[in-house]
Amino acid sequence: MTGPSNKRQKREDYKKAQEHLKARRDCGGSGKIELPKKKFYRQRAHANPFSDHALTYPASPADMDWTCHYPAFANSEAENGQRHSVSREVEIADIGCGFGGLLVALAPLLPETLMLGMELRAQVTDYVVDRIVALRAQNQSASVTNEGKAMLYQNISALRTNTMKFLPNYFRRAQLSKIFLCFPDPHFKQRKHKARIVSAQLNAEYAFVTKPGGLVYTITDVEELHQWMVKHFEGEAAGGAKELWKRVAQEELDADPFVEVMSEETEESKKVTRNGGKKYIAVFQREEDPEWPD
Template identity: 60%
Template sequence: MTEQPPPSKRQKREDYRKAHNSQGSAELPKKKFYRQRAHANPFSDHQLTYPASPDLMDWASYYPAYISPQAAPEEPHGHDETRTKSLSKHVTVADIGCGFGGLLVALAPKLPDELLVGMEIRTQVTEFVQDRIKALRNQNADSGLYQNIACLRANTMKFLPNFFKRGQLSKIFLCFPDPHFKARKHKARIVSLTLNSEYAFAMKPGGIVYTITDVEDLHKWMVKHFEDHPSFRRVGEEQEAEDECVKTMMVETEEGKKVERNKGEKFVACFRRLEDPPWP
């Protein structure tokens, strides 16, 4: 009898995830079955699915516990295929480049009245966070914890306005983004004057953008580009130090824990969305 070769790493990953999902497991997923390259090119075509407008985004499939009991309003005749179930509240917190979801999971019980979404471009990392959230919901079925967080695959550099209406978000987190060290790669950084305008559009006045990195050059870049933007002003150090979200961001992200283990330095800066000036 011919001896079967051992399964490849890819086959092991697929078998593990298939078994994990089919069982509706409350066991947390294992990262080793979801490994992927650390970075993805934001300018590449990643065959992403995204809504044509925020009104067409199907948030109900991500937050089933918050589906509005009221029926969705009737769409014009001939457009029933675009109808989506509505939620009882809007998503107001976005973790852009959420990685393996450490911050999302930590913030879920601290912001119980908010809906939080993690947005991640890497396929397998997104699947890990989604499976992690499913397991946590199963573990906490009686308390209802972790129903207020979700993760979706998205390229926010291209499609952020497709997901959020004007003034919808109260918090945006940019935690340990890819530094893109080479000057010719700076255009791929997640902070720029152009992208900051998109964050300003999606944020309500008084909302806060939270940034953290272990790369001082990138920290200075983000500070400069937010301070140069007329819609943002940096939050004072005293207020920053008292912010519970800052404290959580410092210790709960996977990258933050890695920096801690390596005894590295973390650079934090927060920026408040200003009121738009009145039209003349």
């Protein structure tokens, strides 16, 4: 007599059932559109960014096919003679997007702005992708009674990648207007600090893909990590460049709606609120490129 199925088998059975419902709807059948359940997408809280995860990535931003991520914004070949193109570029990146709470919250606020979640953990990425698919389908069904609602959540997507290695492979120079680093892995042990998502080298890459005047938003519940990120973005750490970033003043943060969304809508932020923890926020603006000396 066989025992109860393990977690992996339950996850596969769940996904097959969801795919069956989707196939029925695509063929004109009926079926309730449900959001994915997190319990079928659980995995370890952290992933080693230095491991070989057998990832696929474009050789350059020009080689990236965005039409599968944002089909509602895809251009036809007749319009511009190019394949795999969309009518606008991705402007906002949520690095380490987790379960996608920030993307989902921002999508209705900026319906014409393309946003991308970037996550290293495979199961978590699958959850975000399935969540977006379900939200798009729910709003497409509701468009009969609410005109224009079908476009909701068409402007967000997610993919699995390692931004510590491949960020410039996705975005050209000065493409992004905003980058979010929400509750990154603190890597408490000193020998693990090299795996932190903020460093002198990585901050230079963020500066490369962010347009002058663009912003990097950071939030954490670990004070030491907050101080680390501030130190590195302000160029006080070894190898840092002070001319790349400047910290945004607190009065400006109080008037920034993105700070409020970041502080309240991510899963980690909600967990910190429930536990009565403190949130440390810092935002940095990309400086104008300095003139080259004669």
